[in-house]
C-alpha cells in the first residue's frame with residue numbers, strides 16, 4: 274500500500290466521522306514521520322515543494338484577501354443603511370484588518386515577503402460591497418451566494434491547517450483564523466435570512482449556481 278493511498282484512506286475515515294480529529298492527526302503524523310523533508314505538500318488543491326513553501330504562499334494569499342476584505346467591509350459600513358447590521362459589519366472589517374496584521378507578522382517571522390495582490394474576484398467583491406447603488410439586502414444575498422455553506426466553504430482551509438506537521442505556530446494561527454471566518458460567514462447568513470427570508474437565499478443560490486454552467 275503506497276503512502277498516498279494510505280493517507281486518502283485515513284482522510285476518508287476522518288471525513289466520514291469514523292475516526293476523531295486527534296486520531297486523524299496521530300495517524301497522519303505517523304505516516305509522515307521521517308518523511309516530510311523533501312516531499313511535496315498538497316494544500317488548497319495545489320502542490321508545493323514543502324510544508325514551509327505552502328505556508329508562505331498561502332499566508333501571503335490569505336493576507337492579500339483579508340486586506341481586500343477589510344477595504345470592502347469598511348466601505349460597506351460607510352454606505353450601510355440598515356442600522357441593525359452596521360456594527361456587525363464593522364466587527365467583520367476589524368477582524369479582516371487584524372488578520373492582515375497577524376499574517377504579516379507571521380510572514381516576517383518566517384523571513385518571507387508579502388507579494389500577493391488582490392485577485393479579480395476580490396476586486397469584484399469590493400466593487401459590489403462599496404456600491405451605493407446596491408442595497409444592504411442585495412449585498413447580503415450576494416455574499417450568501419458566494420458561500421452558502423460556510424462549513425463546506427472553509428473545509429479546504431481546515432484540511433490545510435490539519436495537515437501542517439512541523440510549523441505548529443502557523444497551524445494554531447490558522448485554527449483561530451478559521452473560527453473567526455466561520456463566525457463572520459455564519460453571522461452574515463443569519464443577517465441575510467433575517468432581512469431577506471430563507472426563500473430569497475435559496476433563489477440567490479440557484480442563480481449563482483446557474484451562472485457557472
Ligand SMILES: [Fe+2]
Pocket residue numbers: 338339342369372454
Ligand atoms: Fe476574512
